[in-house]
Amino acid sequence: MRRSSIIMLIAAVALGLIAVLFARTFLGNAGDAGGGRSAAAVRTVPTVVAAADINFGEKITPDKVKVVDWPANTLPQGSFQRLEELTMGAGRTAMRPIVANEILTEKSLATGANRLSTAQLLGPQMRAISVPLNEVSGVAGLIFPGDRVDVFMTRQPDEAMPYSELLAQGARVLAVGVDMNVGKEKPELVKSATIEVTPLQAQKIALAVTVGQLSMALRHFTDESRVRLQTAQVMDLNDGTITRLVRKPNSGGSAPSGPSGPPAGGNSGQAPIGPGVVVMRGTSNGMTSSFESVIGK
CATH class of the missing domain: 2.40.30 (Elongation Factor Tu (Ef-tu); domain 3)
Incomplete structure (x- = not known):
């Protein structure tokens, strides 16, 4: 009886080890297959990026750029796939600072290395x-x-x-x-x-x-x-409150500028002399609605 119990225990341990090995092998193969399918689903294309920081106005030379594989579905519009597109012919110049490993695009570069022109920055x-x-x-x-x-x-x-x-x-x-x-x-x-x-x-x-x-x-x-x-206008500088302005004293018998009130002493033939106060009452929107002139005595 004791011997049979020992045999059953050994058999159970062996079966457990076999189950663990089988599960590890099966799951590992499934993971590798899934990873292969994921890798195959991501398509990459050659893309030109900055190999080092490029300052504004610098000419694009072969030592400043490199080609890397970039996911095709995240590639920005106007990117380049070959170094020759940037370094051959008239060449290109950086229109703004470009950091290392940044994708180079047509909008960030100016065609021609002779000079930078504001015209290239203008919209249609x-x-x-x-x-x-x-x-x-x-x-x-x-x-x-x-x-x-x-x-x-x-x-x-x-x-x-x-x-x-x-x-x-x-x-x-x-x-x-x-x-x-x-x-x-x-x-x-x-x-x-x-x-x-x-x-x-x-x-x-x-x-x-x-x-x-x-x-x-x-x-x-x-x-x-x-x-x-x-x-x-000047009258619009008021925020709607009542403003009082002291008029300059009139000199030389000339009529005072700005709004005027009734002449002092009922004399309509002569402009009042002396300082006065102009009262401006503004509306809620800051526009002047009325004027009042009080002539000082």
Whole structure:
């Protein structure tokens, strides 16, 4: 009886070992087969990538690029499959900083190695025009290539009050000064900026430069909204509250400028002399609705 128990125990252990070996072998073969099917399902194609960091304006040379196998279904549009496409003929130049192992595309490169031109950055049917800047109108040098800006014109004509107009919204900055590098990191005060606009906007800006002063307002690069603005004048600077302005004393017998009230003492033939107060009551939208002039005694 004791011997039979020992035999049964040995047989059970042997069967357990056989089952473990069988399961390991079967699962391993199944995994290898599945991995082979997965590998076969992913198709790769030769793709040109940067072998090292490429700076803005550098010519693409054989030592700066290499070919790797890249999954075909994740390949970006405009990529290259052969080194000769980049290094032969006129050659190509980097239009922006390119990091190592990044896929090179047509949009990141300019054809021809002689010089870089802003024209290659323009979209179809768009124009490039330069706008004069100073420290204030250029947002203290914080405008960089690739930013989006709104363009305003401020004018002070002789026949009317000063006013401001919106000329363009969301215009893309192509260059600041002579720098087109979108990888530019340090702010710099420049005398001009080149922006991308429509032909009509270019016409308006060209005229505005001759009659007024242009300013730029920096906006978020993802903001593509279009805000409808009216012509802003001095009277529109009020936020809706009542404003009192002290009139300058009248001298030389000339009539005071601006709105006037009834003359003092009932004398309608002579303009009042002395200081006064102009009361402006604004509406909720900031537009002046009424004027009141109180002449000081």
